[in-house]
Structure formats: C-alpha cells, structure tokens
Amino acid sequence: MKDTQIKKLITAEGKRQKSVINLIASENYVSKDVLAALGSVLTNKYAEGYPGRRYYGGNEIIDKVETLAIDRALKLFKLKPDAWHVNVQLLSGSPANFALYSALVPIGGKIMGMKLTSGGHLTHGHPLSMTGKLWKPIQFELDPKTEVIDYDAIEKLAIQEKPDIIVAGFTAYPRVVDFKKFRSIADKCGALLHIDMSHFAGLVAGGVYPSPFPYADSVMTTTHKSLRGPRQAILFVKKDERGFDKKLDKMVIPGLFGGPHENNIAGVAIALKEADTPAFKKYAKQVIKNAQTLAKELQRLGWKIVSGGTDSHLILMDTFSSNGVTGSDASKKLEKAGIIVNMNTVPGDTRSVMDPSGIRLGTCAETTIGKKEKDMIKIAQKMDKVLRGK
Numbered sequence: 001m002k003d004t005q006i007k008k009l010i011t012a013e014g015k016r017q018k019s020v021i022n023l024i025a026s027e028n029y030v031s032k033d034v035l036a037a038l039g040s041v042l043t044n045k046y047a048e049g050y051p052g053r054r055y056y057g058g059n060e061i062i063d064k065v066e067t068l069a070i071d072r073a074l075k076l077f078k079l080k081p082d083a084w085h086v087n088v089q090l091l092s093g094s095p096a097n098f099a100l101y102s103a104l105v106p107i108g109g110k111i112m113g114m115k116l117t118s119g120g121h122l123t124h125g126h127p128l129s130m131t132g133k134l135w136k137p138i139q140f141e142l143d144p145k146t147e148v149i150d151y152d153a154i155e156k157l158a159i160q161e162k163p164d165i166i167v168a169g170f171t172a173y174p175r176v177v178d179f180k181k182f183r184s185i186a187d188k189c190g191a192l193l194h195i196d197m198s199h200f201a202g203l204v205a206g207g208v209y210p211s212p213f214p215y216a217d218s219v220m221t222t223t224h225k226s227l228r229g230p231r232q233a234i235l236f237v238k239k240d241e242r243g244f245d246k247k248l249d250k251m252v253i254p255g256l257f258g259g260p261h262e263n264n265i266a267g268v269a270i271a272l273k274e275a276d277t278p279a280f281k282k283y284a285k286q287v288i289k290n291a292q293t294l295a296k297e298l299q300r301l302g303w304k305i306v307s308g309g310t311d312s313h314l315i316l317m318d319t320f321s322s323n324g325v326t327g328s329d330a331s332k333k334l335e336k337a338g339i340i341v342n343m344n345t346v347p348g349d350t351r352s353v354m355d356p357s358g359i360r361l362g363t364c365a366e367t368t369i370g371k372k373e374k375d376m377i378k379i380a381q382k383m384d385k386v387l388r389g390k
C-alpha cells in the first residue's frame with residue numbers, strides 16, 4: 001500500500017485486534033477469503049438493479065456473484081427458492097429494517113417491537129429512530145421479575161393495539177425466542193411477523209438456535225456478527241400472492257438505495273459457504289458453550305447476569321446492581337485491562353443509555369480465534385479482578 005498513513009493505521013488496528021480480548025457481542029473476525037473479496041476489483045463496478053436487470057452495462061460477472069450469494073443464503077437456511085425471496089444489497093441492519101418496513105408497512109402504520117432498554121434495537125421503533133417517527137411505535141418490555149419475554153403481556157398489547165407488523169429477534173437479549181408464540185400472536189392481531197436475527201443468524205446456521213423461518217413473513221440478518229461475514233445485511237421475504245418480493249426489491253432500488261457494493265456481496269457469499277460446513281457447526285456449538293461458561297463463572301464470582309444465564313452467544317451483566325459499578329465505568333476499566341465490551345442498559349434500567357447499569361458480552365470473536373471453556377473461566381476471573389479493583 002502506497003498511502004503510508006492509512007497503511008500504518010490498518011496495521012495498528014490489526015495489532016490492536018490481536019492484542020485484546022474481544023467480547024463485543026456483535027463483532028467477529030472474518031476469514032482471509034472474505035477480506036480478499038472486500039478488497040477486490042468488484043468494488044469498481046456499478047450495478048444498480050438486480051441480476052439480469054441492471055441499469056449499467058458490463059454486469060455479466062457481477063450478476064453471477066450476486067446470484068451466488070442469494071443461492072447460498074437460501075441453501076444455508078434450508079429455504080426453497082419458490083417459497084422465499086432474498087435481497088442481499090443492503091449495507092447493514094438499520095437500513096435493511098428500514099427498507100423492509102418501507103416496503104411492507106404503510107407510513108403511519110404501527111410497528112410493535114421490544115424497547116431498547118429491554119434488549120430491542122433502535123430500528124424496532126425507538127422514538128429517536130426514523131422507525132419510531134414515520135411509523136407509530138408500540139413497545140413492549142420484558143417481565144421485570146424473570147427478565148425474559150412475557151408472551152402473554154405481548155399478546156394482550158398486540159390485540160389491544162393491532163400493529164401492522166411485530167418485530168421479534170433482539171440485540172441484547174440472551175435467551176431463545178419462541179418464534180411459534182410470536183407467530184400465533186401476530187395471527188391473533190392480524191400483524192406481519194418480522195424476525196431480526198442479526199445476532200443469532202450464525203447460531204441458526206450452525207443448528208444450535210431455533211430457525212425463525214417456519215414462522216416469519218420476513219427475516220433480516222446482518223452478516224457480520226455470529227455469521228462471521230463482512231458488514232452487510234440480507235433480507236428474506238415470503239414469496240407468495242402478497243407480492244412482498246416485488247415490493248421489497250422496488251423499495252431497495254429505486255426506492256431507497258443506489259449501487260450495491262458487490263465486493264461486500266462477494267464477501268457475504270464466501271461467508272455463507274463457510275457457514276455451511278461441519279466446522280462452522282462445531283464453532284456455533286462452542287460459541288454457546290463458551291458464553292454459558294463465562295456467564296456461570298461470573299455468577300459464581302458474585303456478578304448478576306440478566307435472566308440468570310444465556311442460551312446464545314450473548315450475556316448481559318448487571319454491574320451496577322451487583323457491585324455499584326456503572327456500565328460506562330466497567331467498560332472503561334476493562335478496556336484498560338485489554339478486555340473490550342460495550343456498556344448496555346439492563347431490563348428496567350433507570351440509568352441513562354450513556355451510563356447504564358450494565359455491560360453486554362459475547363463470545364463469537366474469541367471462539368473464532370480458538371478460545372474454549374477454560375479460557376472463559378480465566379477471562380471471567382480477570383474481569384472480576386479488574387472490576388473489583390483487586
């Protein structure tokens with residue numbers, strides 16, 4: 001690389017990544033092949049439109065790249081091409097959820113999702129997100145006692161509010177989501193069911209977390225979390241007489257978006273193939289084993305883990321009620337000791353989002369570099385020492 005300033009920064013970031021314990025639940029380390037695709041000549045090409053229907057010439061090879069990504073997405077999640085439609089063009093989860101609502105929910109309609117402080121995402125109808133301004137947000141919270149989803153309360157609210165769409169699948173919720181129950185709630189109030197599986201898509205692919213596809217009308221996933229691909233998103237919609245496939249594609253381009261980043265899409269195609277292997281299944285299993293071990297050891301050391309544990313890659317640790325350490329202080333102290341986490345609200349949090357009561361942990365990245373249960377125990381013990389100032 002001729003630009004020495006940027007080269008130095010890339011090298012420094014590579015070193016930083018190698019030198020820390022990365023417990024950011026939404027990060028992972030991609031393969032060399034994915035990196036090669038991202039830095040390839042595919043970035044030079046404009047390809048507005050879809051395979052076989054582009055506004056620009058010269059897309060005969062690009063069309064094959066995008067088609068491969070779509071085919072591999074269907075294959076990985078065991079979907080029939082005549083039952084599901086796939087759009088791989090959106091760059092990350094927020095614009096993908098926005099495109100989906102724009103395509104399927106009339107402006108001013110109701111989006112029902114989990115509150116940010118309970119583990120929902122900004123794009124599930126938070127008042128500061130455009131998804132909470134252009135549509136009317138109906139927000140639900142967790143059961144304050146058990147800190148898990150209260151399906152009966154959601155059903156009651158849904159029947160009362162009659163949302164156009166219910167969003168399930170969350171950004172800071174460690175437990176398995178019962179998609180069948182969400183389907184039945186959606187049917188009772190006449191809503192569509194949209195699943196945001198960004199966090200656990202890799203676990204679904206690895207067969208260690210339930211698949212939402214039998215129950216959803218639409219599914220969105222980012223590709224860079226447990227799925228271990230580049231930063232990008234995939235949208236899936238049911239293909240039937242409702243015409244969601246055409247509505248979605250038209251909303252993505254020309255409705256919202258321009259030229260797809262085909263270098264990213266090639267990286268996604270590679271990651272989807274990598275996830276379709278026995279080695280990835282083993283990886284997904286280990287991710288959960290590691291998270292459960294980390295949670296258990298932290299609990300043993302006296303730290304409160306939200307909902308009492310985890311069924312996934314993700315742990316929410318209530319540092320404030322355990323020991324009076326705020327989420328912001330905890331994350332700063334840990335970073336100084338080489339452990340990278342993010343501060344996070346906990347269910348029912350009364351502290352501010354900028355200095356909440358807890359931190360969120362995840363095991364995707366550390367499992368990718370080969371960490372096992374014994375390493376998780378050491379990490380928990382180091383965290384305990386740092387947080388207690390020992």
Ligand code: DSN
Binds near residue numbers: 025026
């Ligand atoms: N930033 C993602 C996460 O960390 O979960 C969600 O947008």
